[in-house]
Amino acid sequence: MDEERQLEEDILASFERDEWRRVPDVALEIARHAAYAKEALKNLPRRQLAAPG
Numbered sequence: 001m002d003e004e005r006q007l008e009e010d011i012l013a014s015f016e017r018d019e020w021r022r023v024p025d026v027a028l029e030i031a032r033h034a035a036y037a038k039e040a041l042k043n044l045p046r047r048q049l050a051a052p053g
Contacts, residue, residue, distance in 0.1 A: 014020065023029050
């Protein structure tokens with residue numbers, strides 16, 4: 001079994017074991033994680049942000 005298929009099965013099994021929980025305010029969580037990403041990218045040298053090719 002390839003890695004991607006195994007990952008999918010692991011995620012499904014986790015969901016079926018009721019390990020997943022609803023997020024009360026999805027928009028707030030998305031904004032919070034976007035702010036984390038923006039801050040992390042801000043601290044990288046510009047050459048690391050360039051698209052490959």
